[in-house]
Amino acid sequence: xxxxxxxxxxxxxxxxxxxxDLLALSAELKAKKKAKIAHDTLHGKNIALIFEKASTRTxxxxxxxxxxxxxxxxxxxPSGSQIGKKESISDTAQVLGRMYDGIEYRGFGQSLVEELxxxxxxxxxxxxxxxxxxxxxxxxLLTIQxxxxxxxxxxxxxxxxxxxxxxxxxxxxxxxxxxxFVACAPKKYFPQQELxxxxxxxxxxxxxxxxxxEDILEGVKDADVIYTDVWVSxxxxxxxxxxxxxxxxxxxxxxxxxxxxxxxxxxMHCLPSFHDLNTSIGKxxxxxxxxxxxxxxxxxxxxxxxxxxxEAENRMHTIKAVMLATLGE
Ligand code: CP
Ligand code: NVA
Numbered sequence: 001x002x003x004x005x006x007x008x009x010x011x012x013x014x015x016x017x018x019x020x021d022l023l024a025l026s027a028e029l030k031a032k033k034k035a036k037i038a039h040d041t042l043h044g045k046n047i048a049l050i051f052e053k054a055s056t057r058t059x060x061x062x063x064x065x066x067x068x069x070x071x072x073x074x075x076x077x078p079s080g081s082q083i084g085k086k087e088s089i090s091d092t093a094q095v096l097g098r099m100y101d102g103i104e105y106r107g108f109g110q111s112l113v114e115e116l117x118x119x120x121x122x123x124x125x126x127x128x129x130x131x132x133x134x135x136x137x138x139x140x141l142l143t144i145q146x147x148x149x150x151x152x153x154x155x156x157x158x159x160x161x162x163x164x165x166x167x168x169x170x171x172x173x174x175x176x177x178x179x180x181f182v183a184c185a186p187k188k189y190f191p192q193q194e195l196x197x198x199x200x201x202x203x204x205x206x207x208x209x210x211x212x213x214e215d216i217l218e219g220v221k222d223a224d225v226i227y228t229d230v231w232v233s234x235x236x237x238x239x240x241x242x243x244x245x246x247x248x249x250x251x252x253x254x255x256x257x258x259x260x261x262x263x264x265x266x267x268m269h270c271l272p273s274f275h276d277l278n279t280s281i282g283k284x285x286x287x288x289x290x291x292x293x294x295x296x297x298x299x300x301x302x303x304x305x306x307x308x309x310x311e312a313e314n315r316m317h318t319i320k321a322v323m324l325a326t327l328g329e
Contacts, residue, residue: 001025007124008135010131010172029317047101047102050076058106089115089119090116093120105126106127110126113126138322139312140173147266152177155225159184161231167229171210179208188247223261228251253295253300255297267303267308275297276298
C-alpha cells in the first residue's frame with residue numbers, strides 16, 4: 001500500500017486492496033496499543049481538525065490517534081474560525097496547508113471537503129459530510145472482520161434513512177469489499193440512483209451484491225449485520241422529525257427485526273443514537289410523539305448482539321491507520 005500524500009475523502013477513491021491494507025494496518029495498530037507498544041513515528045507533525053458540525057467520536061478519535069502517533073492537533077470548532085463566513089474554503093486550505101501536515105474536515109456538502117483537498121497541498125481526511133462518512137465505514141468493516149473473521153459473503157441489512165451519509169457510505173464499502181448490502185427503507189429513502197448503479201457494478205467485481213426493499217422483514221432475513229442510523233441527521237431541520245417518524249417508524253430495529261436475522265447476527269450503529277429518553281432531544285421528541293426510542297429499541301441497543309461500542313473504539317484505530325498511511329514515510 002502506498003497512500004502517502006493521498007487524501008481520504010470517500011471510499012470510492014480506493015481499491016478493495018487498499019481498503020483491506022488499511023484494515024490490516026488498523027488491526028496492527030490496535031494490537032500495538034493494547035500491548036502498550038509505542039508507535040509515535042510521526043513526531044514533529046501537526047494536524048488541524050475542522051468541525052463545522054458537532055462530534056464526540058470522530059474528534060476524540062482523531063485527537064487520541066494523533067497523540068499516539070506523536071503529533072500535535074489544533075481543533076477548530078463550528079463557530080471559532082473564519083471558514084465559510086469571512087474566508088473561503090480555498091483560502092482556508094492554502095493557509096492551513098502552509099502550517100499543517102494534514103487536515104481533517106467535517107462539514108456539509110462533499111464538494112466542500114473535495115475543494116479543501118484541491119487547494120491544501122497536504123492530505124485531507126473526510127470526518128463526515130452530508131453524502132459520505134468514510135472513516136466510520138473503516139471502523140465498521142474492522143468490527144465486522146473481528147466478529148466474523150471475514151468480510152466477503154457477509155449480509156448487511158441497513159434499515160432506515162438509507163439516502164444520507166451512512167447509507168451511502170456503507171453501500172460503497174460493502175460493494176467494494178464483497179458484502180451483500182440490502183437497504184431496507186421506503187422508496188424515497190433509498191440511496192441515490194446513480195450511486196446505487198455505481199455500487200452494483202462494484203459489487204459485481206467483488207462478488208457482493210446491492211439490493212433495496214421496502215419490506216424490512218424480507219430485507220433483514222438471514223442477515224449477519226443489522227445496521228441503522230438516526231432518522232434526522234445533523235444539518236437537517238428539527239421540523240422534519242414528524243415526517244421522519246411517520247415514514248421510518250416501520251423500519252425501527254427491534255426484537256422482531258433481530259429475530260428475522262441470523263441467530264448470531266450483530267447490531268451496529270455509528271452513534272449517537274436515540275434508543276432511550278436520556279438526551280434532551282430524545283426527551284423532547286419522546287414527549288411529542290409518545291415514543292421511548294426512535295431508530296432502535298432499547299432492548300436491542302443493550303443486547304448482547306449489539307457491538308456499537310466496539311465500533312466506537314475502532315474509530316480511533318482506523319483513523320490512526322488512515323493518518324499513518326497518508327503521512328508516514
Ligand atoms: N459516529 C460519529 O461520527 O460520531 P460523532 O458524531 O460523535 O463524531
Ligand atoms: N447521519 C448522521 C451520522 C452521525 C455520525 C448525521 O449525519 O448526523
